[in-house]
Amino acid sequence: MYRFVLHFLAAALPAAASVVQTCRRLDTQIPGRVFYPDSATYNSSISSYYSGQERELNPSCIFRPTSTSEVSQFIKLIADCGDVKFAVRGGGHTLWTGAANIDDGITVDMRSxxxxxxxxxxxxxxxxxxxxxxxxxxxxxxxxxxxxxxxxxxxxxxxxxxxxxxxxxxxxxxxxxxxxxxxxxxxxxxxxxxxxxxxxxxxxxxxxxxxxxxxxxxxxxxxxxxLGNMWYSDLSYNYTDSVLSAHAKAFSNFMKPANYDGAAMMGVFLYYTGQGFGLSDAMWYVEDVANPAVYDAFTKIPNLGGTSELATVDKVVETFGENLPATTGRYVITVLFESVALANVITYILIDHINSP
Incomplete structure (x- = not known):
C-alpha cells in the first residue's frame, strides 16, 4: 500500500543567507507582499495578535501571500536561502509566545x-x-x-x-x-x-x-x-464560599453522562480584576430555545445578572467577544476533574497562589 511520508517544515535547510537578504529576495520575487518594520501594514499585523506575548515578537519582515501559488514560491525560496526561520499565522489567536510569530525571522500572515x-x-x-x-x-x-x-x-x-x-x-x-x-x-x-x-x-x-x-x-x-438562532447567556456571581460550593455542584451535575444534552455548551471563568475575585459563566444552546432547563441549576444560584439572547451565531460570537478584554497577555491551562470537593480545593489553591507575595 502506498504510504505518504510526512515532511516536517522544521527540517534542516542548507546554511547561508541572512533573514534580511531573504526578505529582499522574497520582495523581488513576489512584489507587494513583503512588509518591513515601521510600515503601517507591519504594525497593524503585529498589533492584531490576541496575546501580549505574541505582540512582543518582531519579525524581520512579514509576508502576506494572496494565493496558494505564492505560498509555494515562498517555501521554495526559503529552502534555497539557508537556515531562515519563519512562523505562520492565521487569526493570531493562540496564546503562547512563538505560536504564530517570530523574532528575527519571517512571519507569514495568511489572512489575505x-x-x-x-x-x-x-x-x-x-x-x-x-x-x-x-x-x-x-x-x-x-x-x-x-x-x-x-x-x-x-x-x-x-x-x-x-x-x-x-x-x-x-x-x-x-x-x-x-x-x-x-x-x-x-x-x-x-x-x-x-x-x-x-x-x-x-x-x-x-x-x-x-x-x-x-x-x-x-x-x-x-x-x-x-443552524438558525441559538441561545447565549452570561451570568456573573459574587465570589463567596456558598456560591463556589453551589456552582461546583451544579457544574459537576451538568457534566454527568446522565444529564448529557448535545445542544448545551458552557464555559466557567474564575478571574481577578484587581479589586477582588469573581466568577462567571458563558452558556450556549444550539437550538432556538430560550432559557433551556439544562442550565436551571446555575440560574438558581444568587447572581448579578448578565446578557441573554436568542440570535444567529455571528451575533452570539460578537456579544461574547465584548466580554473579553483586548490587548492583554493571557495564559490558559485546562484541568478536568469529577469531584465537587476537588473542584473547591483546586479553586482555593489557585486563589492562595495569586494572593501570595
Whole structure:
C-alpha cells in the first residue's frame, strides 16, 4: 500500500543567507507582499495578535501571500536561502509566545487567503487558509448554516482547525478537525497536495492536531451544519464560599453522562480584576430555545445578572467577544476533574497562589 511520508517544515535547510537578504529576495520575487518594520501594514499585523506575548515578537519582515501559488514560491525560496526561520499565522489567536510569530525571522500572515465558497449542495464550505471564523459566519447565516469554528471574534481557521478546535457544536459533532473533508497543503518541498481520507491519508490524519508541523494549509474544506438562532447567556456571581460550593455542584451535575444534552455548551471563568475575585459563566444552546432547563441549576444560584439572547451565531460570537478584554497577555491551562470537593480545593489553591507575595 502506498504510504505518504510526512515532511516536517522544521527540517534542516542548507546554511547561508541572512533573514534580511531573504526578505529582499522574497520582495523581488513576489512584489507587494513583503512588509518591513515601521510600515503601517507591519504594525497593524503585529498589533492584531490576541496575546501580549505574541505582540512582543518582531519579525524581520512579514509576508502576506494572496494565493496558494505564492505560498509555494515562498517555501521554495526559503529552502534555497539557508537556515531562515519563519512562523505562520492565521487569526493570531493562540496564546503562547512563538505560536504564530517570530523574532528575527519571517512571519507569514495568511489572512489575505480568506475566501469562502459553498458547494452546490451546500454541504461543504471551502475556506481559505487565512479565513477568520467571525468573518465567515455572517456569510453562512443567510443559508441557515454554520461550520465548526471559533466561539469568539478573530479566531482563524489555520491554527484552530489543525489544533483540534472546540466549537458550539462539539458536544454533537466532536472537534473541528473531525469535520474536515480535505486540506489543500503546501509541503516543505513547495509541492501542493490535497489531503483527504483517501488521498494522502497519513497527512490528512496528521493535520488533526498536527498544527503547522506538516505543511501550510491554504484551504480547508469543512462540513456545514444547519443552524438558525441559538441561545447565549452570561451570568456573573459574587465570589463567596456558598456560591463556589453551589456552582461546583451544579457544574459537576451538568457534566454527568446522565444529564448529557448535545445542544448545551458552557464555559466557567474564575478571574481577578484587581479589586477582588469573581466568577462567571458563558452558556450556549444550539437550538432556538430560550432559557433551556439544562442550565436551571446555575440560574438558581444568587447572581448579578448578565446578557441573554436568542440570535444567529455571528451575533452570539460578537456579544461574547465584548466580554473579553483586548490587548492583554493571557495564559490558559485546562484541568478536568469529577469531584465537587476537588473542584473547591483546586479553586482555593489557585486563589492562595495569586494572593501570595
Amino acid at each position: 487567503l480568506n475566501g469562502l465558497d459553498l458547494s452546490k449542495d451546500h454541504k461543504i464550505a471551502r475556506l481559505g487558509g487565512g479565513a477568520v471564523f467571525s468573518d465567515i459566519y455572517p456569510k453562512l447565516v443567510p443559508y441557515n448554516l454554520t461550520v465548526m469554528g471559533g466561539r469568539v471574534p478573530g479566531i482563524g481557521a489555520g491554527g484552530f482547525v489543525t489544533g483540534g478546535g472546540i466549537t458550539f457544536l462539539s458536544r454533537r459533532h466532536g472537534y473541528s478537525c473531525d469535520n474536515v473533508y480535505g486540506y489543500e497543503v503546501v509541503l516543505a518541498s513547495g509541492k501542493v497536495v490535497y489531503a483527504t481520507e483517501s488521498s494522502y491519508p497519513d497527512l490528512w490524519l496528521a493535520l488533526k492536531g498536527g498544527s503547522n508541523n506538516f505543511g501550510i494549509v491554504t484551504r480547508f474544506d469543512l462540513a456545514t451544519f444547519p
